[in-house]
Amino acid sequence: MNLDRRHFLHSSLVLGSSAGLAGLTALGGLSGLVGPTGQALAAPMFADNPTFQPRALMATWQRDPTTTMTLQWLGTSKEDGLSRNLWYRRSGDDAWLEVPHTARPFPQTELWQFRAELTGLAPDTTYRIRIGLDSPQASIRTMPAKATSEITFISGGDSGTGSASRRTNKLAALQSPRFVLLGGDLAYENGKSADTFLKFLDHYAADLRDDKGHLIPLVACLGNHEVDGAYDKPREKAPFFYAMFDGLYTDTGYATLDFGDYLSLVLLDSGHTSKVVGDQTDWLLRTLKEREERPNLFVANHVPMYPCVRSANGSLNEAMREHWSPLLERYNVDAVLEHHDHAFKRTHRLLDGLIDERGIPYLGDGSWGQIRNPEGPDKRPFLAKSTQSYHLSLHRIEGPDRYHLALSDLGKVVDILHTRKLART
Ligand SMILES: [Fe+2]
Ligand SMILES: [Fe+2]
The missing domain is CATH 3.60.21.10 (Metallo-dependent phosphatases)
Incomplete structure (x- = not known):
């Protein structure tokens, strides 16, 4: 199943798949969307045995670290890199959201650099990440909203x-x-x-x-x-x-x-x-x-x-x-x-x-x-x-x-x- 962004939306609209609705949640900001029976939406079909490791996966920030996180990684093919959606979910939630990412050549190499910024995150919260359906799960943590603890x-x-x-x-x-x-x-x-x-x-x-x-x-x-x-x-x-x-x-x-x-x-x-x-x-x-x-x-x-x-x-x-x-x-x-x-x-x-x-x-x-x-x-x-x-x-x-x-x-x-x-x- 091709899950690039356009296909993903298309299939969700035609088929009404629950995974497609999760994608709409991310893209349209419809937070709290749940499936027809009230359960959390089904996860995308991630590989049981991940075979793809994004190179040099790194987190950094370009805005307030209490609610955002920027993720970057490298790859050898622009098309391959863009076809792997960046999925994330709040730890403890079942619904995966998708965020678009950009590609550009990495200087003085044949490599491509991919970047996505997650925004509107909850402070002091762990999020799980997947890049494509076949990468292992990684995780990030936002900064607290207040300096109330160490x-x-x-x-x-x-x-x-x-x-x-x-x-x-x-x-x-x-x-x-x-x-x-x-x-x-x-x-x-x-x-x-x-x-x-x-x-x-x-x-x-x-x-x-x-x-x-x-x-x-x-x-x-x-x-x-x-x-x-x-x-x-x-x-x-x-x-x-x-x-x-x-x-x-x-x-x-x-x-x-x-x-x-x-x-x-x-x-x-x-x-x-x-x-x-x-x-x-x-x-x-x-x-x-x-x-x-x-x-x-x-x-x-x-x-x-x-x-x-x-x-x-x-x-x-x-x-x-x-x-x-x-x-x-x-x-x-x-x-x-x-x-x-x-x-x-x-x-x-x-x-x-x-x-x-x-x-x-x-x-x-x-x-x-x-x-x-x-x-x-x-x-x-x-x-x-x-x-x-x-x-x-x-x-x-x-x-x-x-x-x-x-x-x-x-x-x-x-x-x-x-x-x-x-x-x-
Ligand atoms: Fe130095
Ligand atoms: Fe120096």
Whole structure:
């Protein structure tokens, strides 16, 4: 039975099949539709023994994570990929819904990329997914509508595709975070090596499932190794990053992701395809001003404002400190997540470059799968701590309290920081 979208609707109208009615529910928004005897509608005829595995199946977001989810995967044939409907159902419900998906060529390969965005989902809810009738069931979980119970997410950066990155991937999955935020230098393909980028995607898709099997969504920032030329280049020079994440970064290398009214991520482009000074700084001012009252307001950038390995006096570091740090302080940002230097660091709370309890901690510096030997607080007084350690950061939000744990790739606790929203003075 051919279940492409047009045939599917046609057969449902002609035959009045219950599976067809489920499709109409999805397409027409007729929620709550039930079969003639009042039971939930019958499921599509999924294969008993799935034989098709969508490549690099990944969840991410382009809008509010409390009610949406974007799914992407790769395939070798446009026609085959489009003929496999994306089915989803709320866990506990019997009725499967269908959502259309798009296809486009994946850069510098013969592959096709498929994307669908699920919208109007219930918060804090598990959904089951099938791609075509012959793929295994996968599952996703939306974010809670309110931060009423504990929420955890993981951040880090500078992964690559080596053995350390796989260890950190697996350690991340063991924490069952709601999502992972990677702040640039994902694959180290430099905008040129499709094989390297595909390897990163395959690793992520294989490794990042939580303890209940949910896909762990990936939110990403742009780093220099996403870009052919690293700095000050047009977005066409970062073809793989934008292929994956242009649902969020529609026009620029910077964006925000707002989780209901309790968490905002402000994701910056540290000079790779957007200049620091000018439009991005103007946007940052407006964006932070609108989110000043958010109980959890985090900023992420790839190149650090307060680096622990490379010179802190580079023109880019200085430009970000001059133009961005005052805005972060003015609008009460809770923490800045930094990367690029390949070590663990935590700064003191900093205000105008000086240690001040009313200031902001900068956490980094990107050692998911890359490592360097950092300078210590003796050489750089803004540092509270630094170590040569692969690490991820586990952020746990518990009401007004936040705990930021740095874990090494072997699971050792490298650092722990407790924060609360600072009262405005
Ligand atoms: Fe970097
Ligand atoms: Fe890096």
